């Protein structure tokens with residue numbers, strides 16, 4: 001079975017919605033409980049079988065790269081002080097996993113950021129994880145199971161997979177929204193939080209529509225599995241919404257020639273890129289970890 005082992009995590013955003021917290025600390029390193037938000041996203045990727053992670057950032061984001069590297073001085077100081085366990089806990093990244101960073105250059109949007117990873121990803125098919133979105137890691141393997149499901153579904157028919165979840169009316173304008181091929185009885189999240197993943201073909205996406213123009217309530221969550229062809233479409237995508245090269249536009253082009261599926265999400269996601277939901281997520285993560293410590 002064809003396995004996806006490469007993933008791109010774009011970390012080039014300035015995090016304007018998270019100011020002043022993000023003024024000198026990359027928003028991806030802001031804490032959710034006792035770890036930086038991106039820690040959970042990388043753990044999710046690894047649990048789904050990813051071995052090569054490419055962070056796409058810029059000069060102000062090098063602290064993220066350092067977080068995934070060994071701090072030799074700190075390591076030796078902790079070991080000298082017999083804090084072996086603490087030192088080991090900092091070196092949690094498995095030996096067969098690499099995290100590298102490439103710079104985006106110009107800030108031309110999400111599509112442009114994904115394309116910037118092409119020199120490292122090469123000919124591989126790959127996953128994309130947007131680090132603003134953190135899937136609830138306190139529900140067993142459920143978070144990583146979403147990406148693992150998408151990777152398996154891609155292996156079956158080569159259809160790129162895009163994770164979607166039903167959102168409330170007032171949140172529709174914040175997301176890419178799926179246009180469905182046929183009437184699909186949308187997953188009722190209130191009734192069944194632990195529903196199963198389902199994958200089916202999608203007609204297209206509309207980036208951040210008004211509620212009145214939204215073709216459904218199924219929003220792009222920020223987890224993708226792409227066939228390598230997406231790079232060719234990204235290379236030909238012109239700037240659109242917000243003057244940026246939108247990933248959503250390249251996906252629409254991909255749909256017209258190759259199949260693209262949506263996968264419905266299991267479990268819960270938290271938006272760590274918006275101050276209000278970040279604060280709610282922080283409280284949730286902290287409460288879970290405090291309960292674990294008791």
Ligand code: G1P
Nearest residue numbers: 110130133175176219220221222
């Ligand atoms: C991006 C995508 C959007 C997706 C969202 C998920 O938007 O363009 O389709 O729904 O992430 O968080 P952003 O939040 O970067 O503006």
